[in-house]
Amino acid sequence: MLGLGPLLLALLPQAPAGPVGIVWVRMEGPLEGLRVEAGGPPTRVELSLGPGEVRLAPLPVEGPPLGRPGALGPGELTLTPLPEGGAGRAWVLEWEAPLQTLPPVALDPRSPGSTPALERLSRRSRPPLAPARITASGADLALVLALALGGLALRRRPLSAVGLGLAGAALICVLPAAQRATGEVRVLEGDLGSGAWIEVRSALGRLPLETRELALPATRPEGCERSFWVELGGPGPERWWALAPGCGLSLARRVPAPGLDLERNDLGRLEPLWLRTVDGHWEARAPWEPGRPPPPVLPPGSRPPPPAWLAASLPQGRLVLVAGLARAPNAPPGERWVRVVGP
Amino acid sequence: MGSATALAAFGLSLLVVLAASGRGVPAGVPESLDGLRVLPLALLPWVALAGLPPGPRRANLPGGVHRIAGLALGLPILALAARLDHGVGVAVRELATVGLVGLSLAAILALAAPRSPGHGWSARAPLLPFGLLWSGLVLLPPMLELVLVEVARGRGPGPPWPGPISAASPLGWLGRRAAGASDPGSGEFALLLCALLLVLARLTGRDGSPSEGR
Numbered sequence: 001m002l003g004l005g006p007l008l009l010a011l012l013p014q015a016p017a018g019p020v021g022i023v024w025v026r027m028e029g030p031l032e033g034l035r036v037e038a039g040g041p042p043t044r045v046e047l048s049l050g051p052g053e054v055r056l057a058p059l060p061v062e063g064p065p066l067g068r069p070g071a072l073g074p075g076e077l078t079l080t081p082l083p084e085g086g087a088g089r090a091w092v093l094e095w096e097a098p099l100q101t102l103p104p105v106a107l108d109p110r111s112p113g114s115t116p117a118l119e120r121l122s123r124r125s126r127p128p129l130a131p132a133r134i135t136a137s138g139a140d141l142a143l144v145l146a147l148a149l150g151g152l153a154l155r156r157r158p159l160s161a162v163g164l165g166l167a168g169a170a171l172i173c174v175l176p177a178a179q180r181a182t183g184e185v186r187v188l189e190g191d192l193g194s195g196a197w198i199e200v201r202s203a204l205g206r207l208p209l210e211t212r213e214l215a216l217p218a219t220r221p222e223g224c225e226r227s228f229w230v231e232l233g234g235p236g237p238e239r240w241w242a243l244a245p246g247c248g249l250s251l252a253r254r255v256p257a258p259g260l261d262l263e264r265n266d267l268g269r270l271e272p273l274w275l276r277t278v279d280g281h282w283e284a285r286a287p288w289e290p291g292r293p294p295p296p297v298l299p300p301g302s303r304p305p306p307p308a309w310l311a312a313s314l315p316q317g318r319l320v321l322v323a324g325l326a327r328a329p330n331a332p333p334g335e336r337w338v339r340v341v342g343p
Numbered sequence: 344m345g346s347a348t349a350l351a352a353f354g355l356s357l358l359v360v361l362a363a364s365g366r367g368v369p370a371g372v373p374e375s376l377d378g379l380r381v382l383p384l385a386l387l388p389w390v391a392l393a394g395l396p397p398g399p400r401r402a403n404l405p406g407g408v409h410r411i412a413g414l415a416l417g418l419p420i421l422a423l424a425a426r427l428d429h430g431v432g433v434a435v436r437e438l439a440t441v442g443l444v445g446l447s448l449a450a451i452l453a454l455a456a457p458r459s460p461g462h463g464w465s466a467r468a469p470l471l472p473f474g475l476l477w478s479g480l481v482l483l484p485p486m487l488e489l490v491l492v493e494v495a496r497g498r499g500p501g502p503p504w505p506g507p508i509s510a511a512s513p514l515g516w517l518g519r520r521a522a523g524a525s526d527p528g529s530g531e532f533a534l535l536l537c538a539l540l541l542v543l544a545r546l547t548g549r550d551g552s553p554s555e556g557r
Contacts, residue, residue: 158412165415
């Protein structure tokens with residue numbers, strides 16, 4: 001069994017997803033790709049295997065047969081090696097299905113792992129999403145300009161110029177990745193009354209699935225085409241993605257209590273920070289450093305109100321804390337928010 | 344490919360990368376590039392300008408690597424464009440295909456580009472047939488497709504034939520790759536077309552090789 005951890009999938013209610021399982025596939029080259037279908041959205045695999053090369057990999061597959069206990073029947077799962085008609089082959093070794101038997105449990109009220117509190121958390125409003133964008137850093141641009149000047153200086157020695165260009169291109173390729181202005185938004189949702197916590201990741205069109213986080217990504221609006229994408233081409237472990245071009249994807253997982261309540265913050269620096277009182281009045285607070293007591297109230301008008309999506313559809317008559325969460329060093333990029341409802 | 348042409352292509356590629364990164368460009372420009380791939384866009388100026396004749400000062404330089412050395416100026420900026428694409432999930436295979444085919448197209452066009460024996464219109468007049476050929480094979484197909492798409496806008500689906508024709512042109516192929524078209528082709532027709540231009544240039548003696556008596 002894969003170490004999936006205490007994950008789960010919060011699916012936006014508009015688009016119920018099909019059952020997902022993990023299928024272990026053995027692939028033999030020459031292969032440039034593989035398409036796996038089980039009656040649901042296809043899983044596309046990108047890889048490059050030479051003749052005789054073999055690769056074994058777990059793949060997420062969605063479709064009705066994966067929701068049923070027992071063996072897969074003949075023809076229920078189709079493997080199409082790419083290019084079609086080539087000499088490459090692929091076949092299923094084993095599978096892990098149905099999903100209900102895996103630790104992650106969908107936030108479906110019918111699911112045995114679901115609780116009303118988790119379900120409520122999963123139904124909260126989601127953030128507006130923007131496409132992911134990568135930006136070139138100043139160092140990248142300075143290096144490119146320096147190499148261009150070097151190339152110009154060598155214009156009368158073409159072989160040297162070509163060598164410099166190739167070396168520069170190789171250097172840029174191996175340098176640490178450019179700054180990522182990701183479109184991904186993470187929201188840590190908590191309910192202090194029930195002690196339930198989930199983390200919801202949302203992105204437009206493309207959402208990386210972390211560490212074998214088997215997920216049924218929700219799409220919105222309903223009807224968007226959804227698929228899995230698996231990259232096996234690199235030297236590292238396989239990378240899984242959920243794809244839904246032009247649509248929002250949200251994925252939630254149950255997380256342990258992060259050390260945050262209305263009086264204690266062991267989570268991280270919270271800024272901007274707002275607290276909604278029991279009578280529904282929003283008050284802005286100063287930044288809250290971890291390990292410190294709750295910060296004082298800021299004068300009215302010193303900060304704009306909280307984002308509408310963050311403040312919407314929350315239970316009345318209870319204290320609510322919403323805040324931006326500063327990104328920890330080495331943490332994945334993207335916006336981070338916290339939304340906690342008091343007891 | 345002369346230094347001035349290479350500098351112009353470099354500048355345009357740099358503009359593409361800056362626009363995609365949101366650096367030094369007006370608000371809204373990066374958003375207008377959402378969904379487009381940076382590497383094919385950054386390659387467009389190189390392929391578009393590679394066929395321009397180098398200046399008279401370079402007319403007497405030997406062929407081969409001297410003609411394509413200007414492309415070396417673009418390798419770092421194109422690598423950076425590829426890294427931006429890879430960061431948002433464009434597959435390495437796709438980037439390698441676009442990069443290798445795009446650079447090959449530019450190199451073939453640079454080799455095919457005729458050389459001007461001197462200054463002035465009269466000196467450049469012999470280049471006219473090649474220019475017409477280049478325009479018809481490289482530039483015209485994607486422009487024709489754009490025009491027909493605009494004409495057909497709001498009147499239902501346009502004719503199906505401009506798409507494949509445009510995909511066979513180097514610029515059209517890159518444009519389709521930039522837009523992430525589902526059937527952009529692997530560029531073999533564009534390569535063939537460029538090779539045809541090279542052969543025609545050699546056959547007609549318009550490639551301006553030093554043995555032409557200059």
